[in-house]
Amino acid sequence: MIRSTVARIDLDALIHNFRTIRGYLATARVGTPTRIGTTTPGVIGVVKANAYGHGAAAVALALEQAGADMVACADIEEAILLREAGLRCRVLVFGALSLSALDGIFDHDLTPTLSSPMAARAVQSAAERRGVRVRCHLKIDTGMNRLGFRHDNLDRTMPAIAAAANLEIEAVYTHFATADSPGDEWFAQQQARFDAARARLAAHRIRPRLVHAANSAATLSAPGTWFDLVRPGLLMYGVSPGGLEHGLTLKPVMSLHSRVVAVKGVRRGEITGYGGRFTADRPTTIAIVPAGYADGLDARLAGRGHVLIRGRLAPIVGSVCMDMILVDVTGTVVEPGDAVTIIGQQGEGSIGVAEMARAIGTIPYELLCRVGTRIERIYNRESQSR
Numbered sequence: 001m002i003r004s005t006v007a008r009i010d011l012d013a014l015i016h017n018f019r020t021i022r023g024y025l026a027t028a029r030v031g032t033p034t035r036i037g038t039t040t041p042g043v044i045g046v047v048k049a050n051a052y053g054h055g056a057a058a059v060a061l062a063l064e065q066a067g068a069d070m071v072a073c074a075d076i077e078e079a080i081l082l083r084e085a086g087l088r089c090r091v092l093v094f095g096a097l098s099l100s101a102l103d104g105i106f107d108h109d110l111t112p113t114l115s116s117p118m119a120a121r122a123v124q125s126a127a128e129r130r131g132v133r134v135r136c137h138l139k140i141d142t143g144m145n146r147l148g149f150r151h152d153n154l155d156r157t158m159p160a161i162a163a164a165a166n167l168e169i170e171a172v173y174t175h176f177a178t179a180d181s182p183g184d185e186w187f188a189q190q191q192a193r194f195d196a197a198r199a200r201l202a203a204h205r206i207r208p209r210l211v212h213a214a215n216s217a218a219t220l221s222a223p224g225t226w227f228d229l230v231r232p233g234l235l236m237y238g239v240s241p242g243g244l245e246h247g248l249t250l251k252p253v254m255s256l257h258s259r260v261v262a263v264k265g266v267r268r269g270e271i272t273g274y275g276g277r278f279t280a281d282r283p284t285t286i287a288i289v290p291a292g293y294a295d296g297l298d299a300r301l302a303g304r305g306h307v308l309i310r311g312r313l314a315p316i317v318g319s320v321c322m323d324m325i326l327v328d329v330t331g332t333v334v335e336p337g338d339a340v341t342i343i344g345q346q347g348e349g350s351i352g353v354a355e356m357a358r359a360i361g362t363i364p365y366e367l368l369c370r371v372g373t374r375i376e377r378i379y380n381r382e383s384q385s386r
């Protein structure tokens with residue numbers, strides 16, 4: 001049995017987007033003055049948070065097959081799930097390392113991020129105990145003030161890294177806070193600090209083979225940040241960060257669908273839903289759709305969002321319930337069983353996740369990640385539907 005609310009995950013669209021991004025990297029706009037590398041950058045496919053809600057195992061396996069250089073996830077626990085699903089490609093762990101899970105790095109051949117002296121010590125001593133050298137990526141905090149070695153303190157922190165015999169610093173990276181506003185002065189400052197930080201590493205004889213920095217936004221807007229690898233997440237899923245304009249033909253990977261379970265006539269002056277936040281100002285037809293906030297639909301969609309039924313936009317009214325939404329379909333002939341599109345295309349109509357996010361004052365990342373665990377993901381490639 002499959003519940004009527006499902007997420008369709010179009011892995012062909014994912015691969016199309018991945019290849020489109022790679023093509024764009026290969027044919028960097030002529031005359032881009034800030035392009036640094038001479039070879040085409042590789043791609044680290046970001047699959048943290050269950051691949052932004054799309055299903056980490058299926059997405060990572062598809063990316064591996066399409067030739068991603070690495071995939072990246074948030075923590076060791078997420079990375080282990082990928083290995084258990086059969087992923088063989090390199091896996092970078094972005095997050096702070098939970099010391100209790102460190103064994104996972106060695107047992108599952110993961111690439112940890114070193115983002116603090118303490119993390120580096122812990123990985124060094126675990127590697128030493130096992131008599132192995134472990135490839136690590138070193139993260140520099142250039143101004144986001146989240147994870148990473150402070151850019152202005154490297155002369156204190158790097159000697160210990162340089163001396164750690166069991167750490168192979170394969171790459172150095174940073175992360176941008178404001179790359180989705182290309183003219184932003186913090187963005188420029190972070191880039192300058194990252195350049196200076198790499199010079200300090202060299203002074204301490206730390207010479208990583210690889211450098212990376214660009215998230216989706218920087219991939220789109222700042223070729224000077226591409227270096228050896230880029231790290232797109234949202235863009236691979238077919239959504240532009242911060243609504244940045246681009247000339248790429250990306251396809252949304254996730255769409256969200258349901259079916260009408262009941263249709264109800266409401267008289268003028270009556271209410272519908274908890275709190276009576278919707279009062280019918282005319283005879284109104286309400287369709288009931290079995291997807292609610294327990295499925296990840298944001299409560300703020302009531303009065304602000306729409307769904308597509310019979311190819312038409314129908315407003316979500318009243319309040320989003322735990323397991324249902326109420327939709328005003330007055331004037332359209334709607335029957336139980338009719339297809340409902342919550343995100344995606346239906347007939348001529350379409351609802352994008354970016355537009356849904358804008359309607360309620362949030363970001364598409366949040367809406368994608370929140371698509372609930374009780375929603376079945378249906379993949380269009382048989383081999384991936386594990």
Ligand SMILES: *Cc1c(COP(=O)(O)O)cnc(C)c1O
Pocket residue numbers: 046048094175214215216217231232233234235241
């Ligand atoms: C999430 C994340 C990315 C990808 O960000 P997008 O905006 O989705 O492209 C890249 N790098 C790091 C360190 C991240 O945490």
